[in-house]
Amino acid sequence: xxxxxxxxxxxxxxxxxxxxxxxxxxxxxxxxxxxxxxxxxxxxxxxxxxxxxxxxxxxxxxxxxxxxxxxxxxxxxxxxxxxxxxxxxxxxxxxxxxxxxxxxxxxxxxxxxxxxxxxxxxxxxxxxxxxxxxxxxxxxxxxxxxxxxxxxxxxxxxxxxxxxxxxxxxxxxxxxxxxxxxxxxxxxxxxxxxxxxxxxxxxxxxxxxxxxxxxxxxxxxxxxxxxxxxxxxxxxxxxxxxxxxxxxxxxxxxxxxxxxxxxxxxxxxxxxxxxxxxxxxxxxxxxxxxxxxxxxxxxxxxxxxxxxxxxxxxxxxxxxxxxxxxxxxxxxxxx
Amino acid sequence: xxxxxxxxxxxxxxxxxxxxxxxxxxxxxxxxxxxxxxxxxxxxxxxxxxxxxxxxxxxxxxxxxxxxxxxxxxxxxxxxxxxxxxxxxxxxxxxxxxxxxxxxxxxxxxxxxxxxxxxxxxxxxxxxxxxxxxxxxxxxxxxxxxxxxxxxxxxxxxxxxxxxxxxxxxxxxxxxxxxxxxxxxxxxxxxxxxxxxxxxxxxxxxxxxx
Numbered sequence: 001x002x003x004x005x006x007x008x009x010x011x012x013x014x015x016x017x018x019x020x021x022x023x024x025x026x027x028x029x030x031x032x033x034x035x036x037x038x039x040x041x042x043x044x045x046x047x048x049x050x051x052x053x054x055x056x057x058x059x060x061x062x063x064x065x066x067x068x069x070x071x072x073x074x075x076x077x078x079x080x081x082x083x084x085x086x087x088x089x090x091x092x093x094x095x096x097x098x099x100x101x102x103x104x105x106x107x108x109x110x111x112x113x114x115x116x117x118x119x120x121x122x123x124x125x126x127x128x129x130x131x132x133x134x135x136x137x138x139x140x141x142x143x144x145x146x147x148x149x150x151x152x153x154x155x156x157x158x159x160x161x162x163x164x165x166x167x168x169x170x171x172x173x174x175x176x177x178x179x180x181x182x183x184x185x186x187x188x189x190x191x192x193x194x195x196x197x198x199x200x201x202x203x204x205x206x207x208x209x210x211x212x213x214x215x216x217x218x219x220x221x222x223x224x225x226x227x228x229x230x231x232x233x234x235x236x237x238x239x240x241x242x243x244x245x246x247x248x249x250x251x252x253x254x255x256x257x258x259x260x261x262x263x264x265x266x267x268x269x270x271x272x273x274x275x276x277x278x279x280x281x282x283x284x285x286x287x288x289x290x291x292x293x294x295x296x297x298x299x300x301x302x303x304x305x306x307x308x309x310x311x312x313x314x315x316x317x318x319x320x321x322x323x324x325x326x327x328x329x330x331x332x333x334x335x
Numbered sequence: 336x337x338x339x340x341x342x343x344x345x346x347x348x349x350x351x352x353x354x355x356x357x358x359x360x361x362x363x364x365x366x367x368x369x370x371x372x373x374x375x376x377x378x379x380x381x382x383x384x385x386x387x388x389x390x391x392x393x394x395x396x397x398x399x400x401x402x403x404x405x406x407x408x409x410x411x412x413x414x415x416x417x418x419x420x421x422x423x424x425x426x427x428x429x430x431x432x433x434x435x436x437x438x439x440x441x442x443x444x445x446x447x448x449x450x451x452x453x454x455x456x457x458x459x460x461x462x463x464x465x466x467x468x469x470x471x472x473x474x475x476x477x478x479x480x481x482x483x484x485x486x487x488x489x490x491x492x493x494x495x496x497x498x499x500x501x502x503x504x505x506x507x508x509x510x511x512x513x514x515x516x517x518x519x520x521x522x523x524x525x526x527x528x529x530x531x532x533x534x535x536x537x538x539x540x541x542x543x544x545x
Contacts, residue, residue, distance in 0.1 A: 215385045233437075
């Protein structure tokens with residue numbers, strides 16, 4: 001018993017000290033206490049929980065358990081805007097890469113695109129059913145949203161529908177979408193483990209990645225738009241050749257479902273957000289690994305007891321990540 | 336108020352319906368009505384979930400000797416909305432083990448099989464467990480059903496005995512946010528001696544034509 005106990009203590013010490021071993025620097029940039037009753041962790045049955053970080057690391061948009069959409073400035077954590085959506089609850093959020101636009105899908109089957117600076121609705125769209133996921137292209141020119149039945153690509157300035165892409169079957173699928181940094185491609189999961197890469201303006205299928213055995217729950221393109229990073233319950237990050245759809249590489253497997261991927265703008269790193277244990281809740285305990293794409297090795301690791309990571313973005317040579325526990329929302333930088 | 340028969344007669348008179356049969360129009364009207372009555376409601380779809388894994392083995396026996404959990408037989412028939420048997424259908428199922436874990440590395444409790452000539456299937460497995468960290472989600476078995484000329488069906492089977500339903504699935508099915516309709520909840524039949532008890536559930540699957 002003593003031996004087993006000692007071994008357990010050593011194991012715990014090693015586990016606890018792992019962040020210190022791997023992380024170059026972890027710094028807390030901001031900490032916010034949410035209003036009473038508001039929690040970073042979604043309560044049971046709360047499907048509308050959403051938190052997104054703009055790619056430029058300038059803003060965070062959240063929709064916790066009180067039907068209030070909040071926009072926060074990063075890294076300070078200063079609250080910039082609030083929007084009470086009790087009358088028509090928000091279901092999904094997306095911040096444009098530059099943080100200028102916030103797209104909100106509502107329970108009433110509408111999408112409103114808000115100008116973050118003026119906090120006015122810039123455009124409004126009606127959808128044919130509930131929106132599962134939505135995204136804005138890096139140049140703020142295209143909006144894509146997916147329902148259980150189709151995906152639609154709209155041109156934002158003219159509010160013109162460009163393309164309707166039908167899903168393989170009605171399945172209440174978990175869908176994920178990502179535009180390429182050069183705005184030419186849209187990658188999508190469709191519930192059949194394949195990832196399809198479309199021309200973002202015409203909807204023409206460019207390639208299909210069909211080598212994966214399990215669903216992907218996170219997608220992001222490389223900065224040169226030539227590779228697509230994908231991850232999911234197989235607990236690893238795979239690299240797909242965009243041109244051919246073939247699997248090019250797979251990062252060493254970890255112990256946790258990949259729930260978020262963020263590629264750095266310099267093409268050298270990718271941040272993987274892994275949820276522990278092997279579950280898919282949005283607010284499980286998280287580990288963030290920064291992978292060096294050149295050496296395929298972990299160059300930094302973030303893990304704090306009880307903390308769920310909501311998202312992150314690369315900015316100025318560091319990775320800014322947002323997470324929390326209970327009513328505490330925190331911002332850290334990882335370098 | 337027109338009867339269905341009267342409407343069909345009018346259609347015939349106006350040329351919007353043609354009877355191309357040696358049988359009388361009245362006989363064909365009766366057959367038409369009978370056939371319409373047989374229309375079945377397609378099985379409601381449900382989530383594919385993130386744990387579907389491609390290339391599952393072809394097998395009807397997912398349970399291995401000594402596996403923990405209540406042995407469970409799943410059976411049923413695959414039909415279309417007109418009640419026609421679909422003998423070319425293929426069923427793929429996946430579920431957690433008794434403890435609520437999916438096998439992501441291998442293919443335990445995953446399998447696919449063709450139905451027989453009468454559209455019947457039977458699978459030997461165990462009662463799936465609740466997700467250990469998401470006990471609010473009910474025990475379920477995922478189905479992916481394909482048949483040439485028909486819409487692929489992705490759905491889930493739930494069990495009326497699940498504690499979440501407190502014995503009244505019609506009333507309490509919404510306690511699991513993933514259960515969109517009580518139509519996917521099936522009664523459980525217990526059989527065998529106490530020392531060798533096993534459960535059986537019948538789940539008929541109805542596909543829509545393309």
